[in-house]
Amino acid sequence: MQTQTAIRRVSPQPPAGDVMQPAIGASVELMGATMPYARNAEIFGENEPAEYLYRVVSGAVRTYKVLNDGRRQIGGFYLPGDVFGLEVGDEHSFSAEAITECRILVIKRSSVITLAARDSGVARELWAMTANELQRAQDHIMLLIKTAQERVAGFLLEMASRNPGSNEVELPMSRQDIADYLGLTIETVSRTLTQLEQSAAIALPASRRIVLRNRVALSRLNG
Amino acid sequence: MQTQTAIRRVSPQPPAGDVMQPAIGASVELMGATMPYARNAEIFGENEPAEYLYRVVSGAVRTYKVLNDGRRQIGGFYLPGDVFGLEVGDEHSFSAEAITECRILVIKRSSVITLAARDSGVARELWAMTANELQRAQDHIMLLIKTAQERVAGFLLEMASRNPGSNEVELPMSRQDIADYLGLTIETVSRTLTQLEQSAAIALPASRRIVLRNRVALSRLNG
């Protein structure tokens, strides 16, 4: 049972750099407007009508649910290029917040769906985006059944895979965010990172900057 | 870290009764053949080409993945009317096995996809089925972050919701299957059921027959 995250206050922070865009979502690129969001600003809430879908242009976003008793589960982290908030039903199933200051491409859902009814390529793209989310969720499930070390190692490898070529990861999110993503407490995440550092699997030049020193060891941990 | 399930042997068992079919998957009803599967028979394996998609006619099915070290995670249980094995990519992301003797409608994936390219209604149906799986996976994630009592209570409520109107649930799957679905050990599942029985939330007239005596208590546990 992990601690509930306290109410967050808004304060500025330099936005992360933009990143070039993969194939998914390409055809809807011209159908929306780019909107700025402040750090910790709500983008949409659980059970709100899903009027728009979203693509991160710069910055980072988290989606989450909160249980009755205050436990928060983060559904995913979204980085530049990622699409989130896409629903088949009429309501959002998660809430979404900006982790850092960010710019987000906002696209009217109804117009995409209308387009999909005429253009099977768009329809297939919508389907593929949802399947992509499904893949994420299934990988997330596989993470959640593992030990703390395995979860953290898996998380780091996942984040590193977003920056192919580099062994250095700049984490936009707090330890609390990581903990709520991995189903652990903030203390366990912190302790586990320290262990990984001591076993020379990673280096921690700063609390949100992580260098993968031994990917083989991390992968072995990853199960 | 839960125990690995031993190799299972095949032996027959009376099939569960058929159930009337909801909207999803209705239009593909006539495109396939119904096939029989023996108890514990493999329907498809992880990473195999996804040549078909499947709908349960009678009986019950589990999908699962196995990690390096033998831990098994069950992705979902599928009962009459449920569609499984639908992929956007060309490979299955899980393995699937018959839990009981069952009959399964098998439909050629390529023909459905071809049809979807011409008929936007079919395309939308494919999308909706994938979104339905996504919903399942997200609910599963929310289960996996809870305590053992909450997971078991949630599981029972989920199963009961498949039999609306009745408070009696006939479980087709073993304790090991339940444990591997909930990320617990078989012993913890068993103990938790005993606790729920002692607290009068459920009754256990037989090990695979469960009566919900106090849904309010179970829902409270469910978080």
Add this chain to the structure above:
DNA sequence: CGTGATCTTGAGGGAATTCAATGTCGGTGG
């Protein structure tokens, strides 16, 4: 009625949580 599979129960140990204190970093104002 014996046999194997499945399920339950018990005792002990270990991993992660809880509670609590300390450390670090960036920003702000004296």
Add this chain to the structure above:
DNA sequence: CCACCGACATTGAATTCCCTCAAGATCACG
């Protein structure tokens, strides 16, 4: 410039929940 403050992160000690290992109990089936 440095002292202070709040947010965030790390570390320590004690506890709790679930797992592991082990032994019985129950059930289906030959």
